[in-house]
Structure formats: structure tokens, C-alpha cells
Amino acid sequence: MKHRHRLGIAVVLSLAFLSFGCEGDQGPEGPEGPEGPEGPPGTGVSPYSYQGDFGEPCQHCHANTVENVLLTGHTEAYEDLSADSRTNLYCLQCHTTGFDSQVEFGDTEIAPENRGPDIYGYDDYYGVDTEEAAERRAALEGVQCESCHGPMGPDFNAHQPLVSFSTHFSNDGEPTSLCFPCHRTQIEEWVESTHAKAGSADCPAGDTDCQVEALTDEWGRSSCDYCHSSEGYIRTHDPRYLTYEFPEEITMIGCPTCHDPHQGEAGGGNYAQLRDVTAEEVQYTYPYEPGDAEVPRMAGYGPAQTCAQCHHARRNTANVQGQIEDGYSHFGPHPSPQMDMFIGAGSYQIPGYTYDGIHSHQSIPNGCVKCHMVRETELHGEITEHAFHTWEPTGGNCEPCHTGLTDFDVDGKQTEIRGKINQIAVLLGYADTADFVANFENDSLDPLMPVWQREVAYAAIFVYEDRSSGVHNYTYASSLLDNAIAYAATFVGP
Numbered sequence: 001m002k003h004r005h006r007l008g009i010a011v012v013l014s015l016a017f018l019s020f021g022c023e024g025d026q027g028p029e030g031p032e033g034p035e036g037p038e039g040p041p042g043t044g045v046s047p048y049s050y051q052g053d054f055g056e057p058c059q060h061c062h063a064n065t066v067e068n069v070l071l072t073g074h075t076e077a078y079e080d081l082s083a084d085s086r087t088n089l090y091c092l093q094c095h096t097t098g099f100d101s102q103v104e105f106g107d108t109e110i111a112p113e114n115r116g117p118d119i120y121g122y123d124d125y126y127g128v129d130t131e132e133a134a135e136r137r138a139a140l141e142g143v144q145c146e147s148c149h150g151p152m153g154p155d156f157n158a159h160q161p162l163v164s165f166s167t168h169f170s171n172d173g174e175p176t177s178l179c180f181p182c183h184r185t186q187i188e189e190w191v192e193s194t195h196a197k198a199g200s201a202d203c204p205a206g207d208t209d210c211q212v213e214a215l216t217d218e219w220g221r222s223s224c225d226y227c228h229s230s231e232g233y234i235r236t237h238d239p240r241y242l243t244y245e246f247p248e249e250i251t252m253i254g255c256p257t258c259h260d261p262h263q264g265e266a267g268g269g270n271y272a273q274l275r276d277v278t279a280e281e282v283q284y285t286y287p288y289e290p291g292d293a294e295v296p297r298m299a300g301y302g303p304a305q306t307c308a309q310c311h312h313a314r315r316n317t318a319n320v321q322g323q324i325e326d327g328y329s330h331f332g333p334h335p336s337p338q339m340d341m342f343i344g345a346g347s348y349q350i351p352g353y354t355y356d357g358i359h360s361h362q363s364i365p366n367g368c369v370k371c372h373m374v375r376e377t378e379l380h381g382e383i384t385e386h387a388f389h390t391w392e393p394t395g396g397n398c399e400p401c402h403t404g405l406t407d408f409d410v411d412g413k414q415t416e417i418r419g420k421i422n423q424i425a426v427l428l429g430y431a432d433t434a435d436f437v438a439n440f441e442n443d444s445l446d447p448l449m450p451v452w453q454r455e456v457a458y459a460a461i462f463v464y465e466d467r468s469s470g471v472h473n474y475t476y477a478s479s480l481l482d483n484a485i486a487y488a489a490t491f492v493g494p
Ligand code: HEC
Pocket: 015, 017, 020, 021, 022, 051, 055, 057, 058, 059, 060, 061, 062, 145, 146, 149, 152, 159, 161, 162, 163
């Protein structure tokens, strides 16, 4: 049940906020504030570092954000605890706001050396038997704005929230992610993934500072950063950030890239607060125009719609036709045609041949996410489903449809697909696939190269760059390769 936390809790702040240019009706005047050298003049300033109260103090100026955040699971994090775990400090540290002490599993009290600063977070009121403490605990249940943005008081007028788009550990081991330490598991998985290495392949393992530097230098504000960085993706996929002044430094595809911390289920969202799960059309739309109803699109795969936003072929009809006619130094699709392959469309198709793109894997409801993320595992002594943030498929991801896989070469289909790519490489005069993919791009620019060779090569490079060797869509992969081989045979003989 959502919406449990009605706004209207009587915390009224002095809103000496004209400097923020905030407009709207002022609330009723609040109670007298405490005395103190740091307190700004005026009435009703909260004495507490953590404001809490489920966004009530932010409501006046961030009404939409507050409304959306109240629809997320974060807001319910305390209510989701069973009665006895509400007295378990270990659980409370991640399920409440401002709990800045650390508690080891099994500890029943906070060890003095693990105690955080006394800044009016949940832990500072735990076990204190006063009415005030009980009220403060109620105001700090669940994961609220300040769990991520840091304490906003007591000098609330200073308004200095923590904001970060980044997920990484600095080399001194300091996490920069706002999601740490509550989501340590996902962050530790992420750091192993290719998404965490989107800066440069040359950085030493685990050196995420190096990755951030490489990204900022090589990709900063380029036309490419909307799939290769967190800031670029957010700017392009979330209209609220159209005019936002992002920091100079750009960072890897991390937690707030895919997950919008402010989007609950009712906000057009989904349970995992994914930022953009809209449908994605293929860009090679021939013979249709972009936007036509007939253009194939990936739609309805729930969380996997997130993957489709970046993992697509990214060459429009004019780009592809230009490549076939004149060659291109990045011949083929962008090296990410997985969405197109999965739905069975979006590659150049040789006129006069029939292509089949329907495959059983298309009936997997959460598509990419089923094979790349969610599988059963043991966590805290229980077998449960977990979304692995390494994005690496394993045999376990293929359960229960295929059982006991030790590799992905089901019925030898991957071997068959790789064999056909190699066959095309040889047909085009290369020693093998490696020689072909290393050299065809430049060779394609030779004005004397017959057009049919580029038509045939496009299919082979499309299937090669998909990198699943037929697992994503064996039917479409075979169709592309078989047609290309048959077509080539009309020029060079079988
Ligand atoms: C009196 C108005 C007002 C109140 C109350 C208020 N804010 Fe803001 N806040 C602003 C304005 C204005 C901005 C700057 C414009 C923007 O980004 O929307 C801002 C920006 C922010 C930002 C983004 C800062 C950045 O660097 O991008 C965060 C985060 C934020 N506020 C959090 C909060 C939280 C949490 C609360 C409640 C505890 C709160 N604000 C209460 C007016 C307010």
C-alpha cells in the first residue's frame, strides 16, 4: 500500500527562501524556533540536522518530486520490516533515514567505535524513551530524501544538498555513490561489469578514477555520451534535466543512470524505478519512414526496455544505404545491435530475399533482463531471486527452459553461426573472421569494390557485432547469413 504518508504533518519551517525564487502560497506561521548562533533569523527553523517527515519540508518547492518519491519502495522501507526486525539495529541501518552508525550482523547494540556523529539521525534516537525521540523516529522511518541528499538542516536555509550522478569508488576506497552503503551488493557487482569500464579498456582493473578521467577527456559532451556516460544518458532521457548544469566530470553507466530515484510506480514507472522504459524503434526503417506504424520496435519487455535505449544498431536508413553504396570507415551497425537482433529487424536486407525474424526467445516477458540479470542465488542463507548487476549471462539464467547448461552452444547453434560468419569472410577473400573484421571497414572504401560484397558483408558484421552468436535470435541470425551466402553464390559460384 502506497500513499501512507500523508503530507500535512505539522512541521512548518520559516521560509526565508526568496533567494531561491520559489513561489507559491506560504503555509501558516510555525512555532518559535530554538535559539542558537547558527540559526537564521525567523521563526520555526527546525533544530534538527535531518528534517525527515517524508519530504514535507521540501514540499513547498519540490512538490512533484516529493509526490513521486512517496510512490517508491524506499518510502515503505521501514513498513516492510516485520515487527521484530524493527528492533533489530542491523536492519534499521538501511531501512531508516540518517542512520549513520554501522552495525554488524548479529550486534544488538551500536559499538562505540562504529557510532556515527550525533546529528539527529534515526540512530541517535534509538532506545531513547522520550516523546520527542518517538516523534523523531516516526519522522525518520524509511529511506527519504536525506538518505541520499544528506542532512538538510539545521541551517535549512543554506540548502546544500549532496548531489551526484556518479557510481564509483575513488582509489582511496571512498565510495562516491549516493546509494552506498545500503546497496553495497549491487555496487560490488557493478564494479566488475563492462558498464563500469566505459571509460577506457586501458585502465588497470578496479581503477574507477582512471575510468572517470578517461571518460571525461575522451567522451565529455560528445555526440556519443548519451549512451556512454551517466550524465549524457540522464540529460537525453529525462526531460527534467534539459537545462540542468551538469558537472564537468562525466561518469560511468551507474545506479542513477538506469534508476530514477524520484520515480515511483505511478509516475509512468515500474517497481525498479527505471528511468526510461519506453518503446524503441529500429533506426534502419526501410522501406518505411521513422515513426510509421509498420516500423519494428522493441516494446512491452518491462525492465528490458531500459537496455534497448542504448543497445541498438544506431544506423538510420540513409547511413546504411550510404555504406552499401560507398563503404564506411565504421562499416556495419554501431557495435551494439542487440535490440535489433532480438526483435529480428533493423539490419540491411538484400532485395529479393525473404527474412524471418521470429524466435521463441521473444516470448520471454522480461527479455534481456531474464538472461543477463535475474537468477536464483543464496543471499543471507536463503535461496532468492536476485538481479545480478554484472550483466553477465550464465547457464543459470537459461533455467528452467534449458537445464544444466555449461556453455551457451545449445544444439551446436553458436558453432553453426560462427561457421557461417567465417564462410562469408572466406567468400569475400579474407583468411578468416578475425582478418575480415579487422580489415573490411577500410577495404569497403575502395571505389572498385562491387556493391554486392558490401551487401553480403553487412549481414556478417551485424551478426558478429551482436556478439551472442545466434543466442539472441537464432532465426534472424541464420536468415541474414543464409541469404547473404546464397546471394554471394550468384556472383562467385557456390
Ligand atoms: C523554499 C524552496 C525550497 C525548499 C523548501 C527546498 N528546496 Fe531544494 N531547491 C530549491 C531550488 C530553487 C533549487 C534549485 C533549482 C532546482 O534545481 O530545482 C533546489 C535544488 C535542490 C536540489 C538539487 C541541487 C543541485 O545541485 O542540483 C536538491 C537535491 C534539493 N533541492 C533538495 C531539497 C530537499 C531534500 C529539500 C527538503 C529537505 C529541499 N530541497 C527543500 C528550493 C527549495
